[in-house]
Amino acid sequence: MAALVVALALVVALLGVLVIGLLRSHAEILRALHDLGVNLEDGVAAPAAPRRTPAVSNRAPMRTSEGVPRPRDENAPMGDAVDLTGELPLGGAARVAVTGVGHATLLAFLSSGCGTCGVFWEALSVPDGPELPGPDTRVVIVTNGPEAESAAAVADLAPTAIVTIMASHAWDDYRVPVSPYFLLVDGPSGTVVGEGSGTSWEQVRDLLGRAIADAGLARSDDHSRLARMGGQDRADWVDSEMHAAGIEPGHPSLYPTPHASHLGADDATP
Amino acid sequence: MSLLTDSGISIDLPHRWDGQIRGAGRGFTSHSATTVAPLDATPTAGSVLHASSFALPAERGDYGSGAVEVMGGSDILICLLEHEPAAAATALFRREGLPRVGVADFSPESMQRAMPGMSGFQRFFQVAGRPFCLYVVVGHHVTRGPLVRSAHAVVQTISIVPKS
Numbered sequence: 001m002a003a004l005v006v007a008l009a010l011v012v013a014l015l016g017v018l019v020i021g022l023l024r025s026h027a028e029i030l031r032a033l034h035d036l037g038v039n040l041e042d043g044v045a046a047p048a049a050p051r052r053t054p055a056v057s058n059r060a061p062m063r064t065s066e067g068v069p070r071p072r073d074e075n076a077p078m079g080d081a082v083d084l085t086g087e088l089p090l091g092g093a094a095r096v097a098v099t100g101v102g103h104a105t106l107l108a109f110l111s112s113g114c115g116t117c118g119v120f121w122e123a124l125s126v127p128d129g130p131e132l133p134g135p136d137t138r139v140v141i142v143t144n145g146p147e148a149e150s151a152a153a154v155a156d157l158a159p160t161a162i163v164t165i166m167a168s169h170a171w172d173d174y175r176v177p178v179s180p181y182f183l184l185v186d187g188p189s190g191t192v193v194g195e196g197s198g199t200s201w202e203q204v205r206d207l208l209g210r211a212i213a214d215a216g217l218a219r220s221d222d223h224s225r226l227a228r229m230g231g232q233d234r235a236d237w238v239d240s241e242m243h244a245a246g247i248e249p250g251h252p253s254l255y256p257t258p259h260a261s262h263l264g265a266d267d268a269t270p
Numbered sequence: 271m272s273l274l275t276d277s278g279i280s281i282d283l284p285h286r287w288d289g290q291i292r293g294a295g296r297g298f299t300s301h302s303a304t305t306v307a308p309l310d311a312t313p314t315a316g317s318v319l320h321a322s323s324f325a326l327p328a329e330r331g332d333y334g335s336g337a338v339e340v341m342g343g344s345d346i347l348i349c350l351l352e353h354e355p356a357a358a359a360t361a362l363f364r365r366e367g368l369p370r371v372g373v374a375d376f377s378p379e380s381m382q383r384a385m386p387g388m389s390g391f392q393r394f395f396q397v398a399g400r401p402f403c404l405y406v407v408v409g410h411h412v413t414r415g416p417l418v419r420s421a422h423a424v425v426q427t428i429s430i431v432p433k434s
Binding site for chain 1: 274283291293327329339378385
């Protein structure tokens with residue numbers, strides 16, 4: 001009888017320890033849920049507690065399709081943009097301003113040798129220009145410099161209506177991990193607002209279109225239509241608009257007489 | 271400011287300015303003669319410099335056709351075109367050194383292709399036997415004063431090295 005009582009007491013003690021452990025585990029789960037903003041005790045969601053580690057990235061989480069490399073560290077801020085200086089594929093030097101300007105610039109980092117890049121060389125060469133991820137966006141193609149790329153091959157691939165610049169240091173400045181790679185620069189703020197890669201122009205356009213929307217850069221489409229036009233298209237558009245307004249070559253309105261107030265001291269040489 | 275150099279020509283570009291220099295015989299993409307002045311239909315034999323306060327289109331003529339069409343009223347386009355060395359001996363290029371860009375020298379009639387409201391400036395000169403034409407366009411003739419002064423400041427940063 002005494003042995004039975006002792007055994008029963010041991011069982012009760014073990015069950016007690018087990019219940020205490022379960023209650024402690026339950027309390028830890030509740031505390032963790034509370035930290036995440038869930039409060040089960042009164043059935044009302046609690047306000048989210050401050051994050052213990054502040055978010056560093058201003059990008060959405062990014063996944064890439066098979067065969068498409070991931071961009072650089074997701075938690076790295078995209079940072080400030082820099083203007084581009086480099087060589088032209090047919091010879092010569094060029095500088096492209098992307099900071100402080102009134103429009104966005106889509107930098108397409110391409111190579112003449114990579115297979116996936118061929119899709120983008122072709123997409124950017126369509127006669128009416130590619131459909132861009134946002135209004136008032138200028139496209140600039142950036143390849144590595146002549147020391148790493150065939151200038152002749154780049155010249156063959158370069159679309160006539162898009163500025164193509166060869167500048168290896170730009171790949172370093174923007175920390176471009178692979179090609180093809182695309183960065184969207186907001187001109188007025190001089191910052192990179194979106195970046196990524198893809199296997200088709202549509203993917204990239206949609207990706208960067210979302211970046212534009214997230215950054216609140218959507219603008220009127222009227223100006224962008226003109227910006228997307230090639231030089232001849234712009235000239236034709238201007239001619240047609242003037243013709244429609246009754247202004248033909250030699251029209252007096254093309255040669256206005258300066259107002260008297262503008263002919264004074266201003267007319268001296270600076 | 272950002273220094274751009276090629277073919278013995280250099281220019282210090284202000285912030286927000288685009289620029290391109292192409293070597294002799296290359297010129298820039300020209301357009302059909304139906305909308306472009308004859309001078310712009312044939313690429314210039316020598317080096318060509320373009321500098322602009324706006325985004326330079328990829329397709330444009332040596333004298334800026336294709337670019338002036340997208341200029342705004344407060345924009346500036348500078349074109350420096352080198353001619354054949356033999357031209358340096360002609361009277362047209364007698365003047366030595368970069369010309370001053372003055373407000374009174376601008377006129378809508380100086381535009382290669384008349385554009386409503388715009389104003390142009392054109393001068394021929396030579397530097398150590400290299401003959402050039404400097405062509406400057408400002409976006410608004412009536413309020414051209416500040417624009418011309420800005421253009422003049424940029425033109426003064428142009429440096430030309432004599433060809434050996």
